Amino acid sequence: MKPFEYTRLSKDDLATGTIPIDSTFLAGGTNLVDLMKYGVEEPNSIADVGELPYNQIEESASGLMLGALVTNADTAYHPTVKNKYPLLNKAILSAASAQLRNRATNGGNLLQRTRCYYFYDTAMPCNKREPGSGCAAVNGFNRIHAILGTSASCIATHPSDMCVALAALEAKVHVLRKGDSLVIPFDQLHRLPGNQPEKDHNLLPGDLITHIELPEEGFSGNFEYLKIRDRESYAFALVSVAACLKLSEGRIEDIRVALGGVAHKPWKLKEVEQEYIGKAASPELFQSLAEKLTRGAQGFGTNDFKIPLVKRAIVRALTNALNPA
Numbered sequence: 071m072k073p074f075e076y077t078r079l080s081k082d083d084l085a086t087g088t089i090p091i092d093s094t095f096l097a098g099g100t101n102l103v104d105l106m107k108y109g110v111e112e113p114n115s116i117a118d119v120g121e122l123p124y125n126q127i128e129e130s131a132s133g134l135m136l137g138a139l140v141t142n143a144d145t146a147y148h149p150t151v152k153n154k155y156p157l158l159n160k161a162i163l164s165a166a167s168a169q170l171r172n173r174a175t176n177g178g179n180l181l182q183r184t185r186c187y188y189f190y191d192t193a194m195p196c197n198k199r200e201p202g203s204g205c206a207a208v209n210g211f212n213r214i215h216a217i218l219g220t221s222a223s224c225i226a227t228h229p230s231d232m233c234v235a236l237a238a239l240e241a242k243v244h245v246l247r248k249g250d251s252l253v254i255p256f257d258q259l260h261r262l263p264g265n266q267p268e269k270d271h272n273l274l275p276g277d278l279i280t281h282i283e284l285p286e287e288g289f290s291g292n293f294e295y296l297k298i299r300d301r302e303s304y305a306f307a308l309v310s311v312a313a314c315l316k317l318s319e320g321r322i323e324d325i326r327v328a329l330g331g332v333a334h335k336p337w338k339l340k341e342v343e344q345e346y347i348g349k350a351a352s353p354e355l356f357q358s359l360a361e362k363l364t365r366g367a368q369g370f371g372t373n374d375f376k377i378p379l380v381k382r383a384i385v386r387a388l389t390n391a392l393n394p395a
């Protein structure tokens with residue numbers, strides 16, 4: 071591992087506005103430290119955020135504020151998350167292992183990097199790791215790669231389960247930028263690869279995630295998080311679906327569907343969801359939504375199977391949400 075400078079940030083740094091813009095933030099380290107060991111990321115300077123005061127979960131006027139430094143485990147098992155946002159509880163608990171969830175933080179989960187094998191292998195070309203070097207996955211082994219929103223430069227997926235649930239819930243991300251607070255709607259946090267796949271998200275250097283805000287509506291009555299993977303535990307999603315319904319006498323008052331494992335960001339199309347408001351919920355209707363949500367899907371060989379798989383997963387997740395166990 072390349073030598074680096076280490077600083078631990080404190081409350082005083084927040085008060086004096088001296089958050090460095092040229093350091094890489096370290097939270098739980100479960101992704102960053104691996105990337106540094108493999109030589110994929112070689113920061114000159116690390117700023118440890120572990121002692122900053124963003125380690126609480128608090129009720130707010132609009133819903134619930136999750137501190138960026140709260141662990142994934144403490145978030146999933148928080149009583150309000152379990153009762154009011156069970157979709158988020160289920161998505162987090164489907165991820166990684168108990169040990170990792172005890173260490174991984176909410177902020178780090180949002181900004182964890184893709185699991186594309188070529189990104190981690192510094193002997194292979196990868197536009198995300200080394201812009202302009204090419205993409206080994208497009209014509210390579212791409213079983214875990216994206217089918218929606220891809221570009222010729224990159225077909226990587228975003229690996230997080232938590233983010234798929236947060237996209238469906240339409241959470242907001244609170245960020246500290248040069249001493250000012252800003253709030254980013256969840257669908258504007260991550261980006262599609264386009265011709266700049268090295269950029270995973272729309273944050274600027276030095277932007278610190280402080281909180282994730284959950285809205286009042288938690289869809290606790292009719293929800294499902296369905297994760298399809300090669301192994302039943304300790305594996306990333308091949309495809310995943312976060313589905314939420316609000317119903318009135320069998321008709322849809324609100325519907326949210328976000329997909330994981332299929333794109334560079336959680337995939338959600340508000341305009342498609344809107345078309346189904348007021349309609350009678352049924353598996354046939356969900357089939358039509360699945361077609362529209364995945365319109366334009368393109369496989370790259372080894373991942374062609376994801377196209378029919380994700381459509382079936384959408385119908386199953388929504389059907390399970392309609393008929394809770």
Ligand SMILES: Cc1cc2nc3c(=O)[nH]c(=O)nc-3n(C[C@H](O)[C@H](O)[C@H](O)COP(=O)(O)OP(=O)(O)OC[C@H]3O[C@@H](n4cnc5c(N)ncnc54)[C@H](O)[C@@H]3O)c2cc1C
Nearest residue numbers: 097098099100101102165166175177178179181230231279
């Ligand atoms: C073996 C293994 C299996 C896994 N399986 C799954 C899985 O199935 N599903 C899943 O969703 N995840 C999975 N994960 C990923 C895991 O959830 C992430 O590694 C973890 O959430 C990252 O959090 P962290 O606090 O350790 O982040 P770190 O590794 O410390 O940081 C990750 C990134 O976020 C940035 N960062 C951290 N905090 C902030 C902040 N507050 N503001 C701005 N930037 C910040 C860092 O600079 C870094 O770029 C797995 C990980 C491993 C190692």
Ligand code: SF4
Nearest residue numbers: 186196197205224225
């Ligand atoms: S898919 Fe993206 S991350 Fe993977 S090799 Fe291609 S450019 Fe790199």
